[in-house]
Structure formats: structure tokens, C-alpha cells
Amino acid sequence: MINTLKVDEIYESVITSLENEAKGVCKINGMVVFVPKALVGEKVRVRITEIKKNFARGKVVEILEPSKKRVTSKCPYYEECGGCSLRHQTKEENLKFKKEKVENALKRIGKIDALVDECIPCFKDDHYRNKVSFKVEDDRIGFYAEGTYQLVDVKYCLLAENKINDCLTVIRNYIKEHKNKIKNITIKHGNALDEVLIDIYSLSDKDIKILDYLITNINNLKTVIFNDKVVYGTGYINQISNGLMFACSSKSFFQVNDVQTEKLYQTALENAKLKNDDVVLDLYSGTGTISCITSSHVKKVIGIEIVEDAVLDAKQNLKINNINNVKFICGDVTKEVSKIKEKIDVIIVDPPRRGIDRKAIAIMKKISPKKIVYISCNPVTMARDLSYLTDLYDVKKVTPVDMFPNTAHVECVTVLNLK
Numbered sequence: 165m166i167n168t169l170k171v172d173e174i175y176e177s178v179i180t181s182l183e184n185e186a187k188g189v190c191k192i193n194g195m196v197v198f199v200p201k202a203l204v205g206e207k208v209r210v211r212i213t214e215i216k217k218n219f220a221r222g223k224v225v226e227i228l229e230p231s232k233k234r235v236t237s238k239c240p241y242y243e244e245c246g247g248c249s250l251r252h253q254t255k256e257e258n259l260k261f262k263k264e265k266v267e268n269a270l271k272r273i274g275k276i277d278a279l280v281d282e283c284i285p286c287f288k289d290d291h292y293r294n295k296v297s298f299k300v301e302d303d304r305i306g307f308y309a310e311g312t313y314q315l316v317d318v319k320y321c322l323l324a325e326n327k328i329n330d331c332l333t334v335i336r337n338y339i340k341e342h343k344n345k346i347k348n349i350t351i352k353h354g355n356a357l358d359e360v361l362i363d364i365y366s367l368s369d370k371d372i373k374i375l376d377y378l379i380t381n382i383n384n385l386k387t388v389i390f391n392d393k394v395v396y397g398t399g400y401i402n403q404i405s406n407g408l409m410f411a412c413s414s415k416s417f418f419q420v421n422d423v424q425t426e427k428l429y430q431t432a433l434e435n436a437k438l439k440n441d442d443v444v445l446d447l448y449s450g451t452g453t454i455s456c457i458t459s460s461h462v463k464k465v466i467g468i469e470i471v472e473d474a475v476l477d478a479k480q481n482l483k484i485n486n487i488n489n490v491k492f493i494c495g496d497v498t499k500e501v502s503k504i505k506e507k508i509d510v511i512i513v514d515p516p517r518r519g520i521d522r523k524a525i526a527i528m529k530k531i532s533p534k535k536i537v538y539i540s541c542n543p544v545t546m547a548r549d550l551s552y553l554t555d556l557y558d559v560k561k562v563t564p565v566d567m568f569p570n571t572a573h574v575e576c577v578t579v580l581n582l583k
Contacts, residue, residue, distance in 0.1 A: 168193045169220055171212050176228070179206045182261060184544065186249045186572035197222045200310055201243070201252050203231040221311070233257045238290075239322045246310035247323060248570045259283040259566060262574040266543045266564050274547030276559050283564040283574065284431065286424045290322045292569065293420045294403070297350040298332065303340050305332070305349070323570065327353045327384075331360060334381045335374075344371050354401030355422050356409055359386035361401045363414040366391060389414045406430065406457045408485045416451045416477050421567045428539070428565045428575055429457050432512075435563065435579045436537045438462050442509040445533070447497050447524060452478030454512055454539070455490050462510070465490040468500050498523040501531070512537045519545030525552050532556060536580040541567075546576055558583055 169175070169192060179188035179202045188202030192210070196219045202208050207229035210222035227234075237243075237251035250258045262283045270276045286292065298305050299315055306318035319336065320329040328351045335349060345367040352361040360382060364374065372390050379385060379396065387397030400411045403418055405425050412418045419425035432454075438444070442462040446455045449467030451474050459465050467490065469475050475494040482490055493500050498521070511533045513520060519542065520528075528536065536557060540546035543564075550559055557580035567575040 167195060167215060169195055169197075169212050169215055171215060174209055174211050174225055175222075176207065176209055179204055179208060184265060184572070186261065192220070192222075195220055199224060200249065202227075203234055203253055205229075206231050206234070241306075241316055241318050244309050245307050245316045245318065246312075247307045247321065249310075249572045251570050255285070255289060255569070258569070259285055261572075262564050262566060265572075265574060266562055266576055269543035269547040270550070270559075270562065272547075273544060274551040274554075276547065276550055276554060278559045278578070279561045281561065281563040283566050284424075284427055286421065286427075286566045286569050288421075288423060289569040291325050292423065293321075293323045293328070294325055294355065294422055295350065295352045295418075295420050296321060296324045296328050296332075297348060298335075300339060300344075300346045300349060302344070305336055305339060324351075325353050327358070327360065331362065331382055334378065337381075338374055338377050342374070344368070344374070346371050346374070350414065352401060352412065352414070354386070354403050354412065356402035356404045357386075358384050359401040360384055361387050361389070361397075361412070361414060363389040364391070405453065408456050408481075410451065410453060410456070410481050411477060411484060412451070413473070413477060415471075415473055417474070418451065418453065419567065424565060424567045424575075428567065428577065429454065431563055431565060432537055432539055432577045433458070433461060435561070435577060436510065436512075436535060437579075438510060443506050444510045444512060445501070445504070445508045445531070447511060447513045447520075447528075448515050449478060449492060450474050450514075452481045452490070452492060454514055455492070456481055456485055456487055458512065459487050459490050463489065464506070466504060466506070466508075467492045468497050469494060470496055497521070498527060501527045508533045510535045510537065512539070514539040515545075515549075517542040517545065520549045522552070525549060529553065529556055532582060534582045538576075538578050538580065540576045540578075541573065543574065543576055546578075550578070550580070553580055556583060557581060 175192045177190040181189045188199040209226040214221040304317040348365040350363040438461045444465045446467040449469045455465045455467040478492045562578040565575045
């Protein structure tokens with residue numbers, strides 16, 4: 165196919181679908197063009213921003229015929245910021261999009277015909293994130309524009325909890341007044357005791373002088389990490405989830421949406437129908453959140469995690485919650501599983517976005533527990549992984565959970581039963 169498109173030229177087209185990350189899809193002169201923040205059925209004028217071999221990218225210049233599903237974004241930075249992707253569509257359509265995203269992944273990638281539940285909504289569409297990472301350039305702080313390294317300077321983020329935005333205001337005031345070489349600042353808020361953790365990365369050790377300013381101006385500041393060193397406090401804040409307390413360091417993974425996390429794990433437990441004599445293996449156990457929450461429903465939980473710091477955090481969480489039937493092992497799943505002597509009844513797996521390692525899948529099949537509980541943040545890799553397991557397991561149902569309102573991301577829970 166001969167490409168006739170030109171960068172910076174403007175064309176008219178109609179959006180026919182949304183791709184996986186919620187970008188509008190249209191065809192212009194026979195070439196597929198991806199257009200952010202455009203909706204199905206809309207007639208748009210599009211400026212071409214980039215041309216590849218088999219597709220192009222564009223930006224909406226004008227909406228000639230808007231969709232009835234279009235809404236006005238409340239965020240003043242939405243058109244440029246790359247943080248959100250679905251503020252321009254109704255909540256109902258966003259939930260529908262996420263359900264269909266899961267269905268499409270299962271059918272096209274996994275070749276799996278399973279029931280997909282309605283996406284479980286979150287009652288908070290904004291101010292739900294307990295962790296936000298901001299980019300810093302001189303006296304500006306914010307997020308990169310979509311698909312670029314151009315910083316969008318923001319005074320607040322609608323996704324962030326109010327406490328995080330309060331901290332952002334303090335930090336903005338500082339960098340406006342002081343020359344610095346700070347590059348990244350992550351703010352975490354702990355819901356247990358209203359605590360704040362701030363993690364700073366700078367090209368200059370001299371920027372440690374920000375510490376006194378933060379201590380003076382931020383209420384409930386619990387700890388500060390500067391260039392990977394704890395320079396104030398204990399290095400931890402505390403989170404409550406499903407009735408348990410968890411100590412979270414700067415490197416600890418913890419779900420960013422407190423309220424919806426409870427729904428996610430409760431859904432997993434309800435669908436798994438665990439028994440009090442079950443022995444559970446938790447792969448990619450991280451800081452032990454799922455292991456701890458599962459522990460009161462079963463006989464024993466064994467967690468395996470390769471990151472040493474995460475295992476130390478997990479063991480600390482056992483002490484905090486006085487849990488005695490969970491054991492954490494630090495090591496590679498593919499090497500450590502063979503050392504386990506107990507008969508495993510259930511495997512729980514909550515892998516990173518890249519999904520489960522093929523060697524780990526082979527080990528799971530060798531163990532062949534009666535159930536596998538799969539929690540996923542990426543429907544595409546989940547569908548791929550499930551396809552490797554369907555020779556031994558039935559996949560009857562997948563439940564999407566809207567952990568990330570106003571974005572294209574969705575969490576999923578499914579339970580596989582041994583045939």
C-alpha cells in the first residue's frame with residue numbers, strides 16, 4: 165500500500181472503534197490512524213502527527229459530529245496530559261469499554277469463550293489514587309504529555325487523593341523558589357493513620373535541603389526517601405485493606421485504589437470458594453497482601469517472591485497482623501516450588517503486567533492444584549496465559565474490576581478449575 169498521508173496535514177474521517185488503550189481508530193486514505201480522545205461514531209478533523217509503516221497517529225483538531233456518549237472533562241490539563249484517557253466519555257460507556265476489552269482479549273488472544281461479568285464500578289471516579297509519581301524539570305512539576313517527554317505543568321491531579329494534592333502544592337512552592345536538579349517525586353498516602361511518604365530522586369545531593377521545608381510545611385509527614393536513602397522517619401507508612409494493616413515502603417507494591425482494592429480481593433475470595441483445610445501457594449507474593457488476606461480462610465499459605473526487600477516487608481506484615489499460618493520464601497518461583505513438600509490445593513497468582521513466566525506456567529501445570537486464582541492488571545497477557553492452561557483447566561468466568569476510573573486500565577479476577 166502506498167502511503168499518501170503527510171505529517172501535519174489535516175484530514176476528515178469517522179472513528180469506527182476504540183483500540184486497547186482507548187484511542188479512536190479510523191482509516192484515512194486506506195491507512196489505519198490512531199486518534200486519542202476520539203469516540204466511536206464521531207466525525208473528526210485529524211492532524212497527522214506521526215506516520216509508521218502500517219499505521220499513523222493523529223490528533224483531533226475539530227469534532228464535526230460529536231458522540232452522544234461524549235462528556236466535558238473536569239480536568240483543565242486533560243487535552244495535553246497523558247495521565248488519563250477516558251475523561252471524555254460517560255462512566256457507563258467506560259465500564260462497557262472495559263468489559264468488551266476483556267472479552268476481546270479472551271476471544272482473540274486466548275481463544276477462550278468464557279462469561280465476562282459486568283465491570284464492577286468504583287464509587288469514586290476521582291481522588292482515588294493513594295500514590296502518584298510526578299516528573300520535575302527545574303520549576304515545573306507534572307506529567308508527560310501523551311506519547312512524548314514534554315512535561316505538562318500541573319497544580320493538581322484529579323486522580324490523586326486530596327492529601328497528595330496538598331503535598332504537591334507545597335512541593336510546587338519550593339521548586340518555584342529554589343533552583344534544583346530534582347527529576348522525580350513520588351507521594352504516597354497511608355489511609356491507616358493519614359500518613360505521607362515522599363520519595364525524591366535528584367541529580368544533585370544538594371537538593372536534600374528540601375527536607376526541612378517538607379517537614380515544616382506538610383502535616384502528617386511520616387517519612388522521606390532521598391535518592392534511595394531514608395532521610396526522615398522509618399521508611400514506612402501504613403495501609404489498611406480487608407481488615408488488616410500493611411506496612412508499605414517506597415518500593416512496596418500496594419494497590420493504588422484503597423476502596424476498590426477491598427472489592428478486588430473480596431471478589432477473588434468469593435469466587436475461589438476456599439476451604440479451611442486448603443494449602444495455598446501465592447506466586448509473585450510481593451509484600452504479602454494477598455497471602456495475609458487469604459490466611460484466615462485456609463489452613464496454610466506459602467508465598468514466593470524474588471525481591472528480597474518485598475519479602476522482608478511481607479514478614480513484617482505477618483508480625484503486624486499476628487498471622488502464624490503464612491510462610492514467605494525469597495527466590496525464583498521456578499527454583500523454589502520444587503522444594504515445597506506440602507500438597508498444594510490452590511495457587512493464587514497476581515503477576516506484573518507482563519504476565520506469568522512460561523516456566524512458571526509449566527510448574528503450575530505440574531503441581532496441578534484443584535484451583536488457580538488469577539488476578540490480572542493486563543487482560544492481554546492474562547488471556548495469553550489462560551490459553552496455556554486450558555488443556556487442564558476450565559475458565560468459566562472472568563470478573564473485571566474498575567480499579568482505575570477515567571483511564572483505559574482494568575483489573576480482572578478469574579478462577580480456573582481443574583478438569
